[in-house]
Amino acid sequence: MGANMDPEKQRLLISQHKEKHFTAGEVVRDVIIGVSDGLTVPFALAAGLSGANAPSSIVLTAGIAEVAAGAISMGLGGYLAAKSEADHYQRELHREQEEIITVPETGLVFTSNKFELGLEKPDPKRALHSAITIAIAYILGGIVPLIPYFFIPRASEAVVASAILTLATLLIFGYAKGHLTGNRPVLSAIQTALIGAVASAAAFGLAKVIKH
Numbered sequence: 001m002g003a004n005m006d007p008e009k010q011r012l013l014i015s016q017h018k019e020k021h022f023t024a025g026e027v028v029r030d031v032i033i034g035v036s037d038g039l040t041v042p043f044a045l046a047a048g049l050s051g052a053n054a055p056s057s058i059v060l061t062a063g064i065a066e067v068a069a070g071a072i073s074m075g076l077g078g079y080l081a082a083k084s085e086a087d088h089y090q091r092e093l094h095r096e097q098e099e100i101i102t103v104p105e106t107g108l109v110f111t112s113n114k115f116e117l118g119l120e121k122p123d124p125k126r127a128l129h130s131a132i133t134i135a136i137a138y139i140l141g142g143i144v145p146l147i148p149y150f151f152i153p154r155a156s157e158a159v160v161a162s163a164i165l166t167l168a169t170l171l172i173f174g175y176a177k178g179h180l181t182g183n184r185p186v187l188s189a190i191q192t193a194l195i196g197a198v199a200s201a202a203a204f205g206l207a208k209v210i211k212h
Helices: 007-051 056-102 104-112 126-151 155-181 185-211
Strands: none
Touching (some): 056 126, 056 155, 155 185
16 A cells, blocks of 8 residues: 555655654653753752751742742753754755855755755744743752642751652653663663752752851
């Protein structure tokens, strides 16, 4: 049945499949970036403030402020990165168009190898979508370490619950990340949780040293 399909229709179907796969991969990457930082940074901040014996209300206020600022910063970073990719594509496309005019043989070679060189035409909405995806993912990740502080008044007790909840989430997230990216899920889970644990332990210890 596929052998009798019109060649033009086959090329269209292949192109649509590649575009959907490419877009899905970019969304997954943005979610990973946002959630990974969202879990780790607020977790370290909350642990550090808890180490300085700050009350849960202060930890919550600082944590929510950090999540908001981090989401904006990460979203803007994602926007600029995607915009840079689009600008790079336009520069390369313009350069190849000029070469086709000035040196036709060279220009044809570049044109025939466009996809081999990775010059996929970016989605014009990609920058905005990337910014929104990363920001939302950062917020969702950043709320997790702060949840215990909503219910436990003493920060010294809340930090324990926060550590357990966040490390469990990091393990699950690391496993899912490894599965989605084609890496070993168990190793990815351990590495992700270890990074979060080291960051929070360093912040907690430094706060204790400064406090005394």
